[in-house]
Amino acid sequence: MRLSVEVLQRAYRRLRPLWFQMEPERAHHFNMALLKIVAPWIGAPVASPWLRRKVGGVAMVHPVGLAAGFDKNGRWVDVLARLGFAFIEVGAVTPRPQPGNPRPRMWRFSQHQALLNRMGFNNEGADAVLRHLEKQQRPIPVGVNIGKNKDTPHSRAAEDYAAVALRLAPAADFFTVNVSSPNTPGLRELQKGDFLTRILTTVQEALAGYAGRVPPLWLKISPDLSEKELEVIASVCVEAGVRAVVATNTTVHYGVVPVGGRSGGLSGAPLRGRAARVRKRLRALLPASVDVVASGGLMNPVDIVQALQGGSRAAEVFTGLVYYGPALVGHTLALLENALKEGRIEGAGNP
Numbered sequence: 001m002r003l004s005v006e007v008l009q010r011a012y013r014r015l016r017p018l019w020f021q022m023e024p025e026r027a028h029h030f031n032m033a034l035l036k037i038v039a040p041w042i043g044a045p046v047a048s049p050w051l052r053r054k055v056g057g058v059a060m061v062h063p064v065g066l067a068a069g070f071d072k073n074g075r076w077v078d079v080l081a082r083l084g085f086a087f088i089e090v091g092a093v094t095p096r097p098q099p100g101n102p103r104p105r106m107w108r109f110s111q112h113q114a115l116l117n118r119m120g121f122n123n124e125g126a127d128a129v130l131r132h133l134e135k136q137q138r139p140i141p142v143g144v145n146i147g148k149n150k151d152t153p154h155s156r157a158a159e160d161y162a163a164v165a166l167r168l169a170p171a172a173d174f175f176t177v178n179v180s181s182p183n184t185p186g187l188r189e190l191q192k193g194d195f196l197t198r199i200l201t202t203v204q205e206a207l208a209g210y211a212g213r214v215p216p217l218w219l220k221i222s223p224d225l226s227e228k229e230l231e232v233i234a235s236v237c238v239e240a241g242v243r244a245v246v247a248t249n250t251t252v253h254y255g256v257v258p259v260g261g262r263s264g265g266l267s268g269a270p271l272r273g274r275a276a277r278v279r280k281r282l283r284a285l286l287p288a289s290v291d292v293v294a295s296g297g298l299m300n301p302v303d304i305v306q307a308l309q310g311g312s313r314a315a316e317v318f319t320g321l322v323y324y325g326p327a328l329v330g331h332t333l334a335l336l337e338n339a340l341k342e343g344r345i346e347g348a349g350n351p
């Protein structure tokens, strides 16, 4: 018996009020446990071959992936692939395991289709993530989102990033250097030119000594950067050989979302405009050889198609999956195929 994602979608939508009664982190683990049980029976959505492309140096069967933070430890790659994702970023992974911030550390704002999180890079550490990844089939490209341990000083941050990259190189199809989470104190400072250059070159140098195939490097940036900062980042990326920039991570500008006294990074619909503006600027600043990968406020198939039409080569979802449900990729592929037929997006360019 085959279970279509449509059946899952109907069940998810019906049960969503129940999930939304649960504390968000518990609901996430509960849902993943359920998905793991039904995964072998799910008939994953299939994409038209015309949607194939290379993104940031990695061959993808279509442009829709899962953003970092959903599978922090790389335990569920094979399961999440059943929902039709073309690629996944696992992590953020730090060299040593760390517990992250105390709970509660994630909140829903359903009326705003938003999440606020201050997870703080909770993960099992590079050795454990490598073990989890090596145990699985990995039917789709896996990017490892890398961070530094909370107690590593900025002066040694580059070494943390390089250590994770070198450890996980055998199981990674690409790496995303994450200097944009608002939940590790001072991390966003590392987006400044000198720090960033040092991190990217240290990672590249470490990987150059790796005996196997060297995974390409992506960078993930914040939506809260000034024009000047974006210009510096674009030129550092070109110099350091970064192949794609993921724009963007969560914002610390909460607007009308009533976060009360809580702090963290805001994701979902309220981030849509801010992230889209950063992508537009970045696309203009970067040469065509560096891809922009959209993240931030992509809540439904229309948002994703618009991001791709706006010049992003691929798109990653997170909060959209929570609010829309498991058919998000399948529905997006249907819309993309229409857009392709009508010439609104490019077909298999540089595959």
Ligand SMILES: Cc1cc2nc3c(=O)[nH]c(=O)nc-3n(C[C@H](O)[C@H](O)[C@H](O)COP(=O)(O)O)c2cc1C
Pocket (backbone or CB within 6 Å): 067, 068, 069, 070, 091, 092, 106, 115, 117, 119, 121, 145, 178, 181, 220, 248, 249, 250, 266, 267, 268, 269, 271, 295, 296, 297, 298, 316, 317, 318, 319, 320
């Ligand atoms: C609970 C949670 C944890 C996250 N953890 C990470 C992370 O470890 N590394 C990272 O680069 N981004 C992380 N993110 C950011 C997402 O990958 C994504 O870039 C952001 O949520 C914006 O996209 P969205 O509006 O589609 O959710 C996290 C987001 C959430 C909600």
